[in-house]
Each structure stands twice: as structure tokens, then as C-alpha cells.
Amino acid sequence: MSTDQYTFDDPVSRYPSITPPDQEQAEPGLESQLQPVPDLGENTYRGTGRLEGRKALVTGGDSGIGAATAIAFAREGADVAISYLPSEEQDAVRIAGLIQDAGRTAITIPGDISDSAFSRQLVERAVEGLGGLDILVNNAGRQIYVENLEDLSDEQFDDTLKTNVYAMFWITKAALAHLGPGSTIINTTSVQAYNPSPILLDYATTKAAINAFTKGLAQQLAPKGIRVNAVAPGPVWTVLQVSHGQPPEKIEQFGKSTPLGRAGQPAELAPAYVFLASAESSFVSGETLQVNGGMPTP
Numbered sequence: 001m002s003t004d005q006y007t008f009d010d011p012v013s014r015y016p017s018i019t020p021p022d023q024e025q026a027e028p029g030l031e032s033q034l035q036p037v038p039d040l041g042e043n044t045y046r047g048t049g050r051l052e053g054r055k056a057l058v059t060g061g062d063s064g065i066g067a068a069t070a071i072a073f074a075r076e077g078a079d080v081a082i083s084y085l086p087s088e089e090q091d092a093v094r095i096a097g098l099i100q101d102a103g104r105t106a107i108t109i110p111g112d113i114s115d116s117a118f119s120r121q122l123v124e125r126a127v128e129g130l131g132g133l134d135i136l137v138n139n140a141g142r143q144i145y146v147e148n149l150e151d152l153s154d155e156q157f158d159d160t161l162k163t164n165v166y167a168m169f170w171i172t173k174a175a176l177a178h179l180g181p182g183s184t185i186i187n188t189t190s191v192q193a194y195n196p197s198p199i200l201l202d203y204a205t206t207k208a209a210i211n212a213f214t215k216g217l218a219q220q221l222a223p224k225g226i227r228v229n230a231v232a233p234g235p236v237w238t239v240l241q242v243s244h245g246q247p248p249e250k251i252e253q254f255g256k257s258t259p260l261g262r263a264g265q266p267a268e269l270a271p272a273y274v275f276l277a278s279a280e281s282s283f284v285s286g287e288t289l290q291v292n293g294g295m296p297t298p
């Protein structure tokens with residue numbers, strides 16, 4: 001029997017506890033240069049038709065959690081548009097290829113979502129390319145550590161809020177015109193929403209805001225038959241961390257303090273997005289699904 005996401009094994013050792021080598025990239029970073037290579041489920045995710053015929057937009061779908069989600073969605077039968085920054089074209093092309101290998105349509109839309117005009121255009125291009133929209137995954141995000149508040153520039157605070165919060169607002173608002181009953185919106189928050197690191201003030205602030213936005217909007221859209229949920233990852237091995245997401249000296253220990261004793265892999269996040277996107281979660285809205293290796297959250 002081949003291994004897939006349904007294989008029962010010990011979650012402690014399902015993936016090795018990695019000790020990544022010293023490395024740093026300019027943000028947003030290229031996953032193709034990340035060591036060790038993260039598992040996006042390329043060789044393991046097995047679809048069972050749970051999203052047959054759905055049309056999904058996944059922001060930040062070129063790499064990491066968004067890419068694993070895009071691959072899983074495609075294998076579950078969805079056509080998928082991915083957005084990313086122009087410098088990430090190489091990563092995006094690889095993921096688009098995997099979507100196509102699943103026999104689905106892949107739409108690639110490069111651009112900067114911290115720009116409101118582009119955010120709106122992104123939705124229109126996704127809708128045009130897919131012929132509609134019924135799943136929106138707001139996943140793109142920016143995380144740059146700063147040790148002291150005095151050194152956290154107004155520009156950075158603004159950029160982080162724009163990318164992580166404003167873009168979610170702009171993209172969701174634009175998408176709403178196209179979403180019918182049965183559609184789902186899934187936002188990506190973080191364990192940082194509950195347990196903020198002292199060096200990630202701006203980032204943690206955005207993740208708490210994403211939780212509140214999710215829970216409020218879920219109530220607003222419920223009567224329209226549109227569900228809104230969030231996924232809150234813990235430490236997951238992605239290029240976000242080595243492109244100024246963490247101090248380089250902390251990378252070696254990344255994820256080792258979770259109860260499961262290791263960082264998560266993007267492949268372990270994708271099933272949470274699939275669940276929230278599928279009709280199986282029809283009575284779930286305003287929920288934040290924690291996928292964090294066992295760290296307690298409120």
C-alpha cells in the first residue's frame with residue numbers, strides 16, 4: 001500500500017524533526033531554494049472527489065501552505081487560480097504544473113496584493129479564468145521579525161497590515177459579488193494570534209485581526225449560505241521563515257518546542273483547508289481550526 005494522507009502512523013515521527021542549515025533569502029523568498037525541501041504532498045496527497053467542479057482562488061499559492069492547498073484542491077477536483085509576487089514566478093509555474101497534472105485548470109496571477117487596485121483585479125482575473133468562483137483562500141502573508149518596537153518602522157507596520165489584513169478585506173469584498181450559496185472563504189491566521197512572539201508585533205497583530213474578521217464575517221454571510229472559517233497553523237516549514245521571518249540563529253530549532261517535537265510540513269495543513277472548503281463542513285462557520293502540533297490555544 002502506498003503512503004498518503006490517510007496512512008496511520010506516529011505523528012511524532014511521521015516527518016523528521018528537521019534541523020535546517022543556516023540560510024537566508026530576501027523576502028518573499030523562493031521555495032525552490034529552501035533547505036530541507038518542504039513536503040507539499042506532491043507524492044502523497046490523494047484526492048477523493050471532495051471538491052469536484054469547484055473553482056478556487058488561493059493567494060500565495062506558489063509555495064508553502066498555499067501551494068500544498070492548491071495541489072490538494074486540484075486533486076480533489078477543483079480548478080485553481082493562484083496569486084503570488086512576480087519574483088516567485090518559478091515557484092508558481094511548478095505548482096501550476098502540478099494542478100494541471102491533476103487534470104484541472106491552473107490560472108497564475110502575479111502581482112502585489114498590498115495594492116488595493118491589484119487586489120480587486122486579481123479577483124476579476126480569477127473569476128474570468130475559472131469561469132466563476134466558489135472557494136476563496138486568503139493565505140498570502142508577510143512576516144518580518146523586528147526585535148524592538150523602536151526599530152519597527154511605520155513603513156513595515158503599514159506593509160504588514162496592508163498585506164495580511166487590508167488585502168484580505170479587499171479581495172473578500174471583491175469576491176463576494178461572485179460567491180453563491182455553498183461557497184466558502186478560508187483565511188489563514190496563526191498561533192501568533194494567541195501567543196504573540198515579542199519580535200513579531202505587527203505580524204501577530206494582523207493574525208488576531210484575521211481571526212476577528214473571520215468570526216464577524218461568518219455571522220454576516222451565514223444567511224447567504226456562505227461559510228467563513230480560518231486555519232491557524234503553528235510552526236510550518238516554509239520559506240517565510242528564512243526570508244526574515246525568524247532570526248537566522250533560531251531557524252535550527254524551528255518547531256522543536258511544539259508538543260509533537262517538530263515543525264509541521266505544508267502537506268499536513270492542506271487537509272484542514274480541504275475540509276473547510278468541502279461540503280463536509282456544512283455546519284462549520286466562524287471556526288478557527290488549529291493545526292499546530294499540539295500547542296494549547298484559547
Ligand code: NAD
Nearest residue numbers: 060063064065084085112113140141190233235236238240
Ligand atoms: P510562503 O512564503 O510560502 O507563502 C506566503 C506567500 O504570500 C508567498 O508565497 C507570497 O506569494 C505571498 N505574498 C506575500 N506578500 C505578498 C504580496 N504583497 N502580494 C502578493 N502575495 C504576497 O509561507 P507560508 O508559511 O506558506 O505562509 C502562508 C500563510 O501561512 C501566511 O499567511 C502565513 O502568515 C501563515 N502562517 C505560516 C506559518 C508558518 O510557520 N509557516 C505559521 C502560521 C501562519
Ligand code: MG
Nearest residue numbers: 028062063088
Ligand atoms: Mg512563495
